[in-house]
Amino acid sequence: MYFDEQRLLADEITTLRYAGRTDEAIALCQKAELRFPDNSFFPKLQGDICRQNGRFPQAAQAYLNMLTLLRPHQFSIFATAYRNLEKSAPADFMRSFLEKIQDLLTKGLLSKEIEKDLYSFLGAQLVMDRDFLHFAEQANDDCNIHLIQKKLEQWESEQDIAKIEALAAFKLGSGKTSQSKKIDSFLIQKLEKLGKYDLALSMIEKTQKPYQNKLILVEILRICRKKTDYSFAEKELSIDEEFIDSSDFNLQYELVYYFRAKDRGEELEKTLRRMRGDAVSSIPIARTLYNFYLSLNRFEDAQSIYEHIQQLEQSHAAGRVQRKKKSRTKSFLLKQLESEQAVRQRMEDLVSDQEHNRRMIALRDLLKGLSHELGQPITNIRYAVQFHRRKMRRNMDTPEDLEVLLSDILLQTDRLGTLLSRFSPVVSPKNESGEFSITACAAKVFDDLETRLREQNISCQIDGPSDLILPGDQVQFSQVFYNLILNSMQAIEKDGHIDIAISVSAHHMITITFTDNGPGIPEQNYQKIFEPFFSTKDPTSGNGGEGLGLYIVWNILKMFNGTIRIDKDFQTGTRFIIQIQQSKGGTER
């Protein structure tokens, strides 16, 4: 039977190969290829053997042969072979190999599927064909813009995305761009539309500088927003006061998203205020602003903008129908009143829905993190046990192995125990009806940690009135200071200082500023530090490092009606700003 014969041949070749009888192995491959000319497996084997023995031309020929025989879903076999060859063969050899692949393509010897895979695998390295090269040259001159646009549209509608990417890659690789600004910006828009954000940004960087045009600024921010990564915008643009001042509506729109993503409250406020100025006469801008306020849960601002929109609509309507009967006006006002109430109700529902959603998301994140953290030691225990079982089945186990296994398991259960005990401050407040002085609470924590602080030579300072009293459980609140100080101590390592400043404003807003002079937190982590199980420390180290400290801080503060944020402008260490609304019932509806 053919099947058995193939298998026997393959076994025989493999035996020869690993016995170092290379020539015989290759000869047998060739024999097998003649016997089974449709089987891609033998050329692949021949290629591998030749490559490993430095016979690159012969390997390349075998791989090409294999390529023509591969079935559509088997392209990865060629891809691995190509990568392997690339890592051992010299560069100019690879160029000639590429030409030969190119040759197969031009001769139409490959199936459509394999062709497509080749393009997406080798991309711009394959200069496709002469037509493509010619076309790419044309795309360097804006005179040809209509032709290029048509072609790009055609590729897009034919789902030939690899060609669009190849054109971009070709342009990125070539030096000429100054003559094709329009074509380039069209190509960038296409790439954005197709979700090829990195390529689009590379094109922008190469072809659109200096960014004089507002549209390009909007485009950069928009692509970054879609990518949920603003690092390119931050590298290329300086988004400062001047930038906000000079912005138009489209830019303001993107800036709102940007400042929100970066948690830059002041600039966000400034941008919203500017939009508000423009919203005075424009209904669309006012509506956008209304939606922003709603999504920010700024109920009162949204309401006032809503009233403003109504006024605008009313005056527009009044402009259109100046001569109408009085009764109509009356019913219009009535309707307006009703709809206003409906809107308020809807907004209240919306806000409470959002609050509910946020809680659900927080809970989901926590459970997700918790199942991951629990899953990790469970995996380790299971793998350790299963690994031992595999050894036992092969009679390869020793008593020492068993000893190692048992201590591994105990280590993992310790980890589970530590994890659970970290949750107790959140779960069980002891004295909810008590009250305490914040300053005294902070001082107590410093006292408790005094020995360790002294060992690390860290000095501490607390500034604040001693009569600032909060209702609640002091032990629970002290976890806020504990976790922040422990984080600082880990960050500082040796020699440093920690300052806590406590103050209260006329509006009963308590502000606690917590500052250390450690290495600070990298900006890209600002968003994540309060998420449960976000950690930069080694989780296997035992004491802490699970990424729960700041999450616990955040949760406790929430119970005390407080917030915590990181001060982004503080450069010489880390500064957290905690704010707690002191008295309840002061807010008005």
Next chain:
Amino acid sequence: MSHVLIIEDEPATAGPVKKSLEADGIQADVAGSGTAGLALFREKTYDLILLDLKLPELSGEEVLRAIRREDPFITVIVYTNYSDFADIKRLTNIGIDGYINKGPGADLDELIDVIEGKLAPIDGAAMDALFKEFPND
């Protein structure tokens, strides 16, 4: 000989996987972070990458994206101990060849079988798979 890259930050997880593969004649390297994993991936040629999703520095998803930008065809198996449908959908769209659960259902034997099944046709298990594709004509 097949060559596997394990990108996993937990030595206690990576160890048994590496040793089991080596016992079956498969070479395996371990990278403890996404960055280290990408560096190895660029330096050497692997037949398969086993990728944990939760990693320090770069996330597993970011690593996967970077790998796919450079090599759309290398076999990548993702294994993780928690993920929902949306995660899997996103990963599938970036391009993965296999998905394995860790955590309470973690099964080393299954993991090794899947890896060996996916490896290049030179290895025993995968060679059988290849010959199944070439039935008696």
